[in-house]
Amino acid sequence: MDYTVIIGLEVHVQLLTESKIFCGCANRFNPDQPNTQTCPVCLGLPGSLPVMNQQAFRLSVKTGMALNCDIPPFTKWDRKQYYYPDLPKNYQISQYDLPFSQDGWLEIAVDPENDHPRKIGIIRAHLEEDAGKNMHDESGGGADSQVDLNRTGTPLLEIVSEPDLRSAAEAKAYLQELKLLLNYLEVSDCNMQEGSLRCDANVNLHIHQEGKNIPTPIVEVKNLNSFRGVEMAIDYEIERQLQEWEATGKKLGEVAKETRGWDADRGVTFAQRGKEEASDYRYFPDPDLVPVTVSEEFLEEIRSETCEFPADRRARFREAYDLSHYDAAVIIEQGRTFADYFEDVAKHCGDGKQAANWVTQDVQRELNERHIGIAEFPIHSSVLGDVLSRIGKKEITTKSGREVFAELLKADPNEIITTEHIHEIIQAKDLAIVSDTGQLEGVIAAVIEKNPKAAEDLRGGKQAAAGPLIGQVMREVKGADPQTVRQMILDAVGQ
Template sequence: MPEQPYTTVIGLEVHVQLATQSKLFCRCSTQFGAEPNTQTCPVCTGLPGTLPVMNAHAFELSLQTAIALNCDIPGFTKWDRKQYYYPDLPKGYQISQFDLPMSDDGYLEIADPKDRFEPKRVRILRAHLEEDAGKSVHDEAAGKADSEIDLNRTGTPLLEIVSEPDMRSSLEARAFLQELKLLLTYIGVSDCNMQEGSLRVDANVNLHLEKDSEKVATPIVEIKNMNSFRAVERAIDYEAKRQYDEWQETGRRLGESPKQTRGWDDAAGVTRGQRSKEESSDYRYFPDPDLMPVTTTAEQVEAVRAALPELPAGLRQRLGDDYSLGHYDADVLVNQGRPVVDYYLTAADASGDPKLTCNWVTQEVLRELKDKEITIEQFGVSAERLAGLVKGIDSGAIPGPRGREVFTTMLADDCDAQEATSKLGIEQVDESELVALCQKLVDANPKIVADVKAGKQQAVGALIGQAKAQNPNVDPGRVREICLELAQQS
């Protein structure tokens, strides 16, 4: 693939709906799927004379997230009004945080198990709390093009996580989002369901390139309306090429035109211009007079830090250090969620063979979970029983090639490996008996022996088939080794 004549510069703004039962400044429910405008009250719709009261749980969840993202936590933060008009913003302003956010200056480490880019640290500019707006619903199917407003989301607590423009490819951006989502679900602050709006992403994209030995940059474009990580990846790739084509045509540089907002049309695979992007001064921020500032002590921060569960990055490291798993295997396990990792740890500790246990979990167990659409908690083979299967294979009591038969029987009959082995009639073959069988086959097949001596080692496969026909319990790998050795000696 030819090298691109430009560098793509990417920063992300991620809005995360926090897992609270009620909204940020009132007691209205945040449950998804209710009838439009049934989860509202005078506070979240901004009726005159109402006063907001901060949801302490929302702040606690934000604090957990910020600390997990290695952010600095100031001792003092306040609320600001961000003034702008949207039909689905009934107050005419959004309660947010401007110059004194609840956290800043963090980072998130990203890597690719397939080594398509170098591991790197993406800096977090800030993470701040704010309330959500409502939702405009456009009815174009009936041909009327009517728009209606649903205010159920108004006031829902959001944590906006803003990265520095440290990513240089759509692949890195997707890896950042996947790692962020994984971290958020591990600490339990959000379900991150993009289809329900619990996680929304805006991407800021521009290009750095050279012209006549001068380094130049294209105007920054903010891309919206992306409802999947795949869409984010596609939108960034499209926008980078569009900006390069535009720059070649116009030569327009950063600062020569305002920042633009473009929407992603996933069906067409293009970004479309929406409006010029406002600057912070356009929002006329000022401190919200109805809300008290929030103070956080160093002792509170340390208590939250100590209570955090093991994070994905640390868990991958432990799987590598303590269980000798490669980065790819550790990544596959960790990406399945903590319950799957705990299942693996229990099985690996009991079996004494971490690598073989990992193979069984990442291949057979995960395949069963996917096919049956169940969770690991609902899976029919316990971690202890899987460990018994691995130990049986390691000891030779269960021939490796018949392990899947045993596994399938364990699932079907709700039994352990020993019971399944007995039901299948599997018996360990004595080594002397195996050698005698192989000698008999070698003596009876001089043509195969001649082929082996001539360098055609694959010819021994026929002997393996004959051995299994006479005794289905033989280990094909061991039969191959013995037959090759006897053939060379004959």
């Protein structure tokens, strides 16, 4: 069957603020001490009044700008009414018709080697408060359900994409790029296990039949909290909707919009409820909160404190350091501090490609083994840069460079490693490349004399015969450059 997959994502991001969005309670993930981070405001007690958290608004605007959105000069708060045990006020403070940002886009590349990124439209990003968390006893023992209101009032940014995504892989790539951007902006910790970043996927199909384009009913899959979950749930929905279409022939508009959950253990989506329409929520402006006006000065201030975005940095790294798409993507993906580290190493040694190899392989391997981040890595970027520049200047071989690197890693964790240590290690281990060809000439002549057969083979054009000769010379003269030795041996036998 000929069809197109249509996907739009609604991503919810908890913002990294000290306090909640409308009160002074701590904004911290704390499931072990339920209901300890609450006050009359976030509990919705009568007579309490909300006050907007400026920092939450700043972080939101920063994100909106990074997503190329328009930031209108005027925005306001609305109440979205619904009853649920984790929402004690019986309404959620959100933004309805005047969100703080709209009409943006995010560029994604599904395949990093591919030079054709896609622009995914952003309909809007608005700010709201998170609800609490219901905890149901799933043991079957019939214990009570409980509610933890620590999360109530956590600032939550909802980012709604256009239905521009065309496959599960694209949806995953969009979510990964968005998460990376939010990390770079430092607006959220994006911890998916703790629920700081979660997403709903709207999925349907356009069936191409007899020259017509028939949309199937839209299904919203709720609360996906892993990249794998997003990919698997969408792939499952595509198959399920195809079968549904073949069985019923039902089109968009002929059945109510459906909300489904994702069961990660069984790998299936399941029906939850019919989806409410916006009118069911009876939105109206919140009378307790004043509207927010945004000045050009405020926007300029935010712009000035914003970092270079991942996509821009990726492009710049490819250009400035001659990196492949793949290497640039791998480095940027590790976060801002890691990218800074790479850039500093590259600047010190003047060879971006070499710096990329070391940082993504040797350094990365060590970080993984020690379970630490780049900020805790004992070798400073300037020190690694110094090792690499010595390799570049042929003071030491790449192999010796690895030996120096390994020695530096053995240093006392309290000691500050400097470039002086590199010098000491090179001296102590006799790793300096011997550039005194006079010394080499004598050793080479002796080795050739001791191995007439190998020398004869080499003279006859048998290149493999050079290996053992080079090996013997290197054993005699530690630190000799194998390339130089090879050339000198070839010259000596008259090749």
